[in-house]
Amino acid sequence: MSGPQDIELYQQVLQRDKNALESLYDRYQKLIYSFSYRMTKDTTLAEEVVQEVFIKLWNSHSSYSEEKGKFSSWLLTMTRNTALDHLRKQSSKPAVEFEERDSLRETAETPSDLLEEKEKKLLIRRSVQKLKKEQRHIIELFYFQGLTHEKISHRTGLPLGTVKGRIRLALKHLKTYIHEEGGKANG
């Protein structure tokens, strides 16, 4: 990664350095927006999530430290929680099944895409694609839509008592595939 490290920028943000916030914004806007859009399936809502995440970042509503792991993971956790808040407010609306193939698609690469991030995306996407359809579906409902246990049961037709086991199984397979794909990429 070129330029200052995330942690350096974050520390400058704590000193109210607007340029540092802008640098973090440029670095993460696309990832955070894409993730928010994946979760909310709504461009306006996704933008609101991005805005709220950066307002929280600027105002240090929650603070990051290196013990919390990678900065990007911390930022993404904040993004997911913010998106879940927005989704809960929307929960009275009928849910629309998300079909990835129908989503807005961006093929043009921008120079700001970090190589590391691109490789990671490729690795994760390949691994997810190797999952069985019903395993992808349960991860979609559980992780990206953040549904309740009961709704996941309803949407998948699985008994309540079976849902957690299926999530666990899907994630176990995913982990294996990520490991395999990662091994291929590195070997």
Add this chain to the structure above:
Amino acid sequence: MANHGADCDLIIDYFNGHLSREEKAVFEDHLENCAECRAELAEWNGLIEDLPYDSEPVTPPEGMKERVLSAVFAEEEPKQHSASAEPTLIGNAKTNSSSPSKRSSAKWVLPAAAALLLSLGGNAFLYNELQQQSTELTQSQETVDELLQYVTLSPTGESDENPTASASIVRTGSQVNVVINASSLGPLANDEVYQVWLIEGESPKRAGTFIASESGAGAVVFTLDEFNSEQWNQIAISHEPDAQSETPEGEVILASEL
């Protein structure tokens, strides 16, 4: 809500934030004694390292950066007018402070605002100007559209929605427009509307009526014959039973001094 036995089954709703405060406390107590749930939760939290990257890359909408950054930095703009009058209509209206620890109340819901401005035959130039000016409000007095005042409205109640709104008072030629952008508004039923009020002394004057989008965003542009900054001492938004109220009948949800 799943409730068919062991506390372990609460983990999905805990992870996705669906538990009530009481249920959350129960589960957190349980976590202290259940290594299996702790391990599972750690694993799920670890997914953030991987799963977000499965999102199809999407190009953010045009102008998002400007909108987001101006909303972020608008937080710390100093209040432009010291309060000249005590709030009269809304006893518990909190004056918006620029304290950095305060939650955002300046959200630009510009897609909605832009659509509205355009649909009203308003001008897109105003919209662009507003974006640019929002971080340097007090200084920008020499543009075609002149921003007379910008305030963020603070929630007056403790609703779950935590609504936010900003009001820009803009001189456009001989007219003065009040532009309201609001977000995180609660749902409306039947004929209910959100009503903006400008308050002079103890007399509220209607200053625009709007409804919220499905995502809780709302915007309205209201034209005043004239604007005298001394005249108005408060701006407020209330939740009205219909669009006919001549004085606030519903709950005031947001307010700011002017």
